Amino acid sequence: MPARRVARILVDSPLPQLDRLFDYAIPDQLAAEAVPGVRVKVPLRSAGRVVEGYLVEMGVDDPADRPLSDVEVVVSPVCVLPERLYRLARAVADRAAGGAGDILRLAVPKRMVRAEKAWLAADPPLAPVVSDAARARAQAVLAAYPGLEEGITTDARLALDAPPRTAHLADGPVVGEWAIVLAAGAVASLTEGRSAVIVVPDYRDQEQVLAALASFDIGDAVVRVDARQSGPERYGGYLRILAKAPCVVVGSRSAVYAPAHRVGLVALWDDGDTLLSEPLSPGVHARDAALVRQELEGTALLFAGHTRTTDVQRLVEAGWVRDLAAARRVSPRVILSATREGESRGSRVPSAAFAAAREALQTGPVLVQVARPGFAPTLVCAECRSPARCRHCGGPLRAHRRGAVPECAWCGRAAHGWTCASCGSDRVRMASSGSERTADELGRAFPGTRIIISDGAHPLTRVEARPALVVATRGAEPIADDGYRAVLLLDGDRMLQSDDLRIGESCLRWWSNAAALAAPGAPVHLVGVTGPVARALATWSQPAYARSELAERAPLKMPPTVRIAALEGTAAEVDAALTAVRSAVTDLAVDDVLGPVPVEETHTVRALVRFAYAQGRVVTAALRGAVVTAALRTRRPAKGRPPGPRNTLKVRVDVLDPEL
Template identity: 40%
Template structure:
């Protein structure tokens, strides 16, 4: 069995299993004898339990009927964890519902035991799990693993203090007064309505206070709130803002650093209604907030939000489904706007929420790009230099007032090298992977297999010396340290992420997404190597580049200088200079519609061997208008052998649900006939290449 919902072995004894059929007339199920214990009596009322068995095989993705023994009648409540016999094995499951009769003709097995009577899967959550599984061509069991955390019996047994839910004290619009529609959005939340907005936030640190005020207004109206952010650092910032707005005890924060027991304790606090609001990362998108009144997703374009486990649901879609099902408000915000969020605005599902242009101009930094005519007149090498004179001067002047941020797209020292004479890219002899340098005195090594290539020479001209093709953050910090003697140079990246920096003079070299906030804001920012971000072979390259630039530039003080090293005529550069992500997103969406790419269309990615892909497509009853692109080889890092291929299936947006259903049925057919290989099916993947 695999996370992708497939399997290699059919469970023996399936013909004898209890089944549910909607076509058969309802008949009372017959109790089975249980051997050692003799005959067990079913419960007097609602004796049939419908169980979601923990089996990820697609052809078994349905509930099964079991009898509830009389001795477990009180404990067997909807949503509790149970243990049942399934094909001769004792497996876990969840009790979805109890009914009076079963549609199964044969004998029904009894529940073996109730693991816990805690209703961790309420009916509303079970319905959401089913809907997400169907939307992403996955199984109920796979989504359930994402929705319900593992049990900790000791935590469940802890005494629960009886407390009355507190009401936060809030007054005024606060930060939302900066937005023309901000106060009306809060009033709608306070009145118990369901406003849905795509929020383009003003640059600066006030976004956390804005989210906290929206949550406080929701809680004051007697409803709960769920806030999702990209990483633990953002969780800490929103958590601090919520404490300042709500006080202690009204909300909890979920992060991976807490450990399984503490995470389960806080999750139970939300389930039991002791905490009315929750802030967390993507693992919290199914959190059982009681009386949900508001869902918030910050920076929905961050690829950290993408779920790496099957069926790969995106929090944006899950929270939108939750808002629709619960009649709750929704707030999807960020400094930029994604094409997916723009699609929600164009369809009328949500409304745009942004400040007027005068307020934006007052809050935004002053952005300049390298290669302007005035710069070229003074410095002819400004267009080709990695750090031209204008950037040096901007950094030197700004450091008199505070720290300067330098964003470098690549981590490491020199992640790419080439022949020093003919510029031929340097590759590993063993696996053909790219060679890199870890420091100025280190020998080249392979980024795929790690093998040292100390005796490398160019296969074209025989030259032994190499030159840098791409410069990483560590090499940039080293160069800036020599250019600005006496100025502290600090780095923030995957190895060590800075939480905050002080107001003193410093150079902070960071990779995208690891930029720390500075006390009082950065005095300036240098956005280097824009060609690395813009030149990626990715459908979302321009959108993602603008997002990374604006997230970094938003940390700069109002009217502070921002220098971007990129061609000024490119649309992302122009959008950054004008600080106008909305127009860029609308233009990008219009181009996607014309080309037939997501989110204007729905796509499914199929990854497996060529034979498995052909078999799946042959079994799938694709909707009308479906277009199969490929398959094409998928490179395997660390080897020059391409064993797998990827095919894309494209359909109009209205046929997305039919596409997911067809692929899920085809997966079930392959699973039932014991196909030797599982096809990885991903609906609306972030990367199409």
Template identity: 55%
Template sequence: MTEGAATGIAPPAPARRTTTARVVFDSPLPQLDHLFDYRIPQELEADALPGVRVTVPLRSAGRVARGYIVEIVDEADGFDGELSPLDSVVSAVPVLTPEVWALARKAADRAAGGASDILRLAIPARQVRVEKTWQREQLEGVAGSPVPDAPELDGYGPALAEMLAAHGRVALDVSPQVVRLGSGTWVGRWAVTLAQAAARTVFGGETAILAVPDYRDSDQLFAALSEYLPGDRITRVDASQPNADRYRAFLDCLTDIPRVILGNRSAVYAPAAALGLLAIFDDGDPLYSEPLAPYVHARDAALIRQQQSGAALVLAGHTRSVDAQRLVELGWVEAVSPERSVTPRVLITAKADHDDTAVTARIPSMAWRQAKEAIATGPVLVQVARPGYAPVLACATCSSAARCATCAGPLGIASAGSAPSCTLCGAIAAGWTCPTCEGTKLRLVTRGTGRTAEELGRAFPGVPVIISDGDRQVTTVEARPALVIATRGAEPVAAGGYAAVLLLDGDRMLAAEHLRIGEDCLRWWSNAAALARPGAPVVLTGVTGDLARALATWTQPAFAHTELLDRRALRFPPAVRAASVSGDAAAVAAAVTEVRDLPGASILGPTPTDDGVRAILRLDYAQAGDAARLLRGAVVRNATRRRKAPQGKAGYRPPPTLKVRFDDPEILS
């Protein structure tokens, strides 16, 4: 007989192990960038699963915060007290997958930032009606359309297919051509190559993520993908979509159906059940640089995700960025080129060779003759440096830059016949006088798309003129005579390719004070040259030397190699990692002290800025991880220290000013 039976008192029930949820807050505060433990109430146990959105109480002032459950554990480690319970489960859909969480955590740690800042890029805002409709469809059962047989990778032979099947890492040189799809649409050959690689991945039962710089590239790649895959196997995720469409596309990515996920820089964070391919086209484009904290470049996020998932990685482009070249020389990725070399016919000309007609048209005489001969057979592309009419003016007497008398901004002319005005504040420059020589006349320094179209329209009477820039979005042109004036990156695709391509303002583009301007110019010119029809002349004006020779001989990897050698000698990125530390002088000094003794670390500055000071750190890659951890600690300490309120503002706490940014583009300028 048991003791309980003898006494008539039931023995105590065994202690129930409480179920604990570890939650990451949706908050930009650095001191909250870690997991918090909460007790899961019994009424929420069915829905409180890893990845779901939840609300949780905060100890201060009874507030409630939003977040995501990262994991479920039996009990909190090292804590014997009573945990606060979850407040609610916002949605039962697990929108945060373990793979995306691991990626966000690793990428944030590498950049000395917060994981929640990356999760805001990875997970769109919830759309309740869209989510409920999607949930009903999932209950009914949704199966993807059958996938056609895997296409061949045209032009690369079996080697590339074998590398992708083995989930290798590739720096892919694409053919500079335009091709016609079965639907009649003309796209760059690069789009067909990536579409074929993605279709092979989906045929093998895996998901492919394809990232491109902007909507023009996305439209081309979508058209190419539609040739090989049914529409429900292609999911577009980009910022141009309405919120409802973007959230629906995100929810579709959560399913187990193999698909192609196509988007811009944030696509690298898309959930994928079985990731088999991660490809980035033109990784040197600055649009891949994230402008929001923690400023993780899409290429860096892709490299981290490839390591975590084991998927194939492809960095494709007409040129090779210096960052990709570094990976090639380290042996981390393998360079692959087409079996048959196809290169544009590039002609180099200096600006000194002018005749009277060419002076009127603002192009050298040889380039003008090439355009005149080509215009009879098809469209001619003219690439210029700036949009607008005349964005920069100068004094006609002393050539000093013309500045606004109100705000000192640059003066420009917005359209033909308009008065000079400030490009910043819009003030009309009536009665302008040069402060240097007291001259009163202005001259054009740069000519934008509008002025160029006006000049070329006079030089080629009767020929239609099409302008494509940020204000006028033109994606395609027909195969008939026309002058297409486009800014860099805004060149439309011509049916059959352009009969000639004129690359103007090369010297103006190279005059920008930026460390990457050489590789940027080569990328702009190469992408434009790739739109020419076979044998069509591509004329580069005003540029000579190694850069022009690399374009003419189509040896962009060799130029990237030379650039990398120079960067190594000078300890410039990407040969080393660099970070900027900005804020008030005391905070910057404290943060710099944390990393001063790391092996190989060098510190430049601090130098004054508009709102404090800035110091620049240069670090070897082997020490960058430790530096990021130490600098993140400095940011947290700075955010949590007590700050005195300014006089007369009782209760006001000035916000922390310390900011750390790894791989800051401004460092290179």
């Protein structure tokens, strides 16, 4: 009896027990269409329904061995899952104790029939041609960083301290010079006939990189990937990425999985930004996915930023990533501004910073960075200073303008007739100043001056070079033509009081990114902050601060010196998972398992497991096995039998510090 062709299918399902390849027979009528990488529909016996999936690989099987269900239909002839993408998704999922299907849902967009038909009807794209002028300009940009061009061409892992300044593009907008450096690296990769993937936190950074790439004039080789695109646009861009022609992919965190042709460079900008951390299961940070991809595909890997995260610094100290420095060091003029003798200690803007702003407004815009948006983000009782809370839901009260009735930040109800639960007072006091209240105060201090607000509710990406006070929340600072004539960093002491184990690192990143927008020689005033973070900003020695933070974390076994997994579920499920981990890792110390402890307002418990990077493969495999075991206990019961306990076991590896 002749052998039959077998398709190994990954079904698109969130169930952990289905996270493996299933064998299906290929009927004769689908033999020509069923090739690796296509979308298919297959029957799922356990569920009694037809589900979608991906044909991952082909095999040959003896028909007498076992009965196999047939593939129902080939959804599309386009191979949307190349073998390199499946290998990456499988490796990333295994590292995070997750499922490959969860990764592929982030990497592969939904099928859009019209976009697919248009793509199939069009001629395939040609390989981009990099002109001699573009190649020479890219080499000139990269020459300012000894070893950068060589590292890109030799597939090295690099960490670059980006230049803290802006630059004018020829007949184009003003962008951060870091965007030009990354664009030059992408052009160098294209010159060798290889693709490049540039991953940035948000649309502001993406627009800068796209503008920088446009200045090199590399034609239509640039592909955008972000959540602002429509479904057809994103799917059409994905089909372009799959083509056998090099391209440059620029996008947000999911772009790190882009299966471009012969990738030569993967670059991450500002990897400390929380936007690069994926909130969906299995919650893999773009930095970790890029590291896995570099190891699998042998690409060049570049981490760039105005600051250095402790995660990248750990890789540098381990010799896994090479540190790069500019041939000529450039740093902003940072001034630690404090209240002088005779000034009120509660003064938000000391006299030195106030005078610098007044002088700078004569020639151009001034940037004022604040901690929070709104008018008064938090209110307290005017008598006892207890936080003002909503009587309905317990949420914090806030005010949108002076004299307005307070509103709840959670449920939005107006707090008419509010009284303090502690002392009975009916008066509230503003405990903090948001962007709108700061703009109101500065408007009175600088009469006749334009006031511009940039925050989540009033997003701006660019301001003119005319005099203006630009009040922006952290991360929402627009770029000023010719740079800001002065930068005031307010609320620094309040930012440092956040309940975050990495708040010093985060504050240094926020302040450094704002300081990089200053014009050459313009003063940058950090108000009311002293200590190691302030000194690191003033001396522009962010890598040294990362080294000191890493040294302090090592004896305490805090990330990133170790990896941490969080387990949450019923007591029996968590105990079973911890038992599996202890069986797999015999040298796990007693203090490496924290908990389990009850979770408030639920019937679950939570535990943390600390483990070394060398133990990662064993620990994550044990945790994934525990998740699958817990899921199998929730199978649909036989008719007439009561249902079993519901699966609640959740595992998150490499938990972010704010969640800890």
